[in-house]
Amino acid sequence: MANILILGANGQIAQLSENIFLDSTGDNMKLYLRRADRLRDKAAQYEDRIELIDGDTTDVDKLVDSMKDVDMVYANLAGGNIKDQAESVVEAMHKAGKTRLVWISTLGIYDEVPGKFGQWNNSTLGSYITNYAAAAKVLEDSDLDYTIIRPAWLTNKDEVDYEVTQKGEAFKGTEVSRKSIAQVVVDIAQDPSQFSKASIGVNKPNTDGDKPSWY
Template sequence: MKKVLILGAAGQIARLAEQQFLADDDFELTLYLRNAQRVSDLKSDRVTIIDGDVTDQAKLTKAMVGQDVVYANLAGQNIKVQAETVVNAMHATNLKRIIWISTLGIYNEVPGKFGEWNNATLGSYLTRYFDAAKVLEDSDLDYTIIRPAWLTNHDEIDYETTQKGEPFKGTEVSRKSIAALVVKLAKTPTDSVRTSLGVNKPNTDGDKPAWY
């Protein structure tokens, strides 16, 4: 049994990942979130639910004890503080493996007109997400940072990845695809360790996401 701690467990990608994790008997989940009643439908002998804020260092550290993998599906103005708290809690519990959801554009890696539009539209959000990703990159943890394209709720798993240092491809990707990538990474602890992956749906290049 592999034990996965999911932070921000009511987030939209997290909910899809939880379904996919639970379809596989190899996983046991701890769901860590604010207002925990939102995931009470998932309670079972394979699911533990903890009500907590990620910036609560003591509670988060306690939740990490005995876990194998941390999957952070977080957001917010204080995302860098959240990253620092997660890294500290992982150090305190000797945990190494973390999958961290970030965003496209944090390294100014999105080329062309779409890159210009993305920078102008996302503004200081990109700086905050860069700062949070850097907390992981500067740590000794086995991180995988995921940089999704603009997210859709399409019921499809269809994605390709780019590495840090390569131009980002495409404009969009489904949340379900990101969830599938998270589950794949959690299954194989050595897959994409200490990397930052751009993730997009193939053949979606354009000046903006299709719905703008």
């Protein structure tokens, strides 16, 4: 049984991962987010397994306090200040003596998406890629045991169907379900040696194209 700190716990992938943790593991969770009352009902339903924490991920002292007795930190964060958030998380983990971090990023941060899809992805996401690339570099320059997850364009399909590419390999496919990404996070928590010190691209097989199918 592990104790997981989930940063940005109200995000769509985060909430899917929380449901998987509750349904298929014995792990306990600390759910860290702004306006924590948004997850009050879930916390009340599973009060023996969930601790709710209202906080901002640039608040290093609060992060350090939240990391007590935690085995893994899972960051499901967003925003134009994503690099600042990464720096705060790394600093807090150092101060708290924690090492295992799973970080949700995006595809394209290494210019690894080939062909017309890569061109479309770069032009569509623009500075979003630049910001997430800067945040990923903060992690890669640290001594943490990180896993950076770079999902393809996300769907809400009720499926777990994915394949993985490593940093330095061309990205495959155009889409993947949020549920698939959530499952990857939970699987890493069950076996923290998986994808250690790695940045992985995650896509649904056989979804190659010039852009996601719904565009």
